Amino acid sequence: MPNCREIRVMIKTLRTSYWLASLTLAALLSAMPAQANTWPLPAAGSRLVGENAFHVVENDGGSLEAIAKKYNVGFLALLQANPGVDPYVPRAGSVLTIPLQTLLPDAPREGIVINLAELRLYYYPPGSNSVTVYPIGIGQLDSNTLTPTMVTTVSDKRANPTWTPTANIRARYKAKGIDLPAVVPAGPDNPMGHHAIRLAAYGGVYLLHGTNADFGIGMRVSSGCIRLRDADILALFNAVKPGTKVNIINTPIKASVEPDGRRLVEVHQPLSKxxxxxxxTLPIVLNAAMSSFKADASTDAVTMEHAMDVRSGMPVDVSAHVPAPANAI
Structure with missing residues (x-):
């Protein structure tokens, strides 16, 4: 039977092992990629999903891009939700709003819906009462690299894809002194990452794919394709099948009259042309339905104008509040 000294040594050894195991587990968890943001679909008549989160910046807490990756949101979305924050060295102790709440796009809740203006992809799994929201990168500001709006389907999926740059892409790289090969093989130098989903429209030149770069999600960075983080493209690749509907829209402002009467708007920065x-500061043009929403007596037009100026990318309550009568108790 062990004596007291031996027991103390055993306890100390167990505590040390537990401490080391805890550190290892914490390191593993911090190294794991953020999971996709999946939400149950809202009640009938509602478009509001998700809940915003808050992040306290630690000392040497990393860049805004690192924080965006931690919560699996886009870089510009995080920047718009926190105006004035330093994107490279956020101030330690500051509290950032993580924009996870959103209004579902005004489009059929089927397959994949991409809203270019908000740099988000919405996936509605068949037979599931849920939606998964992914941040995306889209085409740069150039007539040859813009991501177009379209209604199409998934035509093909490829793991470990090769990349065949178009003539326009090769010419752009050539102007920078870079000679691209006719075909870039699969591997770490392939900018398409390890999975690609081809769209049927436009002869199949547009794809949803991963990336070999650790930045650019939630920005206009691609040559026209839709770029996702590695874990996201893998999840989407495994979930979708050829024939899945894909609806790409460009809507910088969304509105909803919720079942409880709240009138909400969500405003994103419109895409530059x-x-x-x-x-x-680009003007946001309201269509007939949005103009009617703003003109309704139940909408506070001044608050809505302010939301259109701020462009936070998050739902804002613009309900008009009727003042109580002066003789009310």
């Missing part, structure tokens, strides 16, 4: 455009 010229290099001199400033998406923070």
């Amino acid at each position: 010229r290099l001199e455009d400033d998406p923070k």
Whole structure:
């Protein structure tokens, strides 16, 4: 039977082992990629899903891109939700809003819906009462690299895809002094990452794919394709089948009258069309339905105008509040 000293040594050894195991587990968890943000579909008549989160920046807490990756949101979405924050060295102790709440796009809840203006992809799994929201990168500001709106389907899926740059892409790289090969093989140098989903429209030149770069999600960075983080493209690749509907829209402002009467708007910076455009101040043109929503007596037009100026990318309550009568108790 062990004596007291031996028991103390055993306890100390167990505590040390537990401490080391805890550190190892914490390191593994911190290294794991953020999981996709999946939400149950809202009740009938509602478009509101998700809940915003909050993040306290630690000392040497990393860049805004690192924080965006931690919560699996887009870089620009995080920047718009936190105006004035330093994107490279956020101030330690500051509290960031993580924009996870959103209004579902005004489009059929089927297959894949991509809203270019908000740099998000919505996936509605068949037979599931849920939606998964992915941040995406889209085409750069150039007539040859814009991501077009379209209604199409998934035509093909490829693991470990090769990349065949188009003539326009090779010419752009050539102008920078880079000679691209006719075909880039699968591997770490392939900008398409390890999985690709081909769309049927436009002869199949547009794809949803991963990336070999650790930045650019939630930005306009691609040559026209839809770019996702590695874990996201893998999940989507495993979930979708050829024939899945894909609806790509460009809607910088969304609105909803919720079942409880709240009137919500969500405003994103519109996509620039010229290099001199400033998406923070570009006019947002309201269609007939949105104009009617704003003009309704139940909408506070001043609050809605403010939301259109701020462009936070998050749902804002713009309900008009009727003042109580002066003689009310």
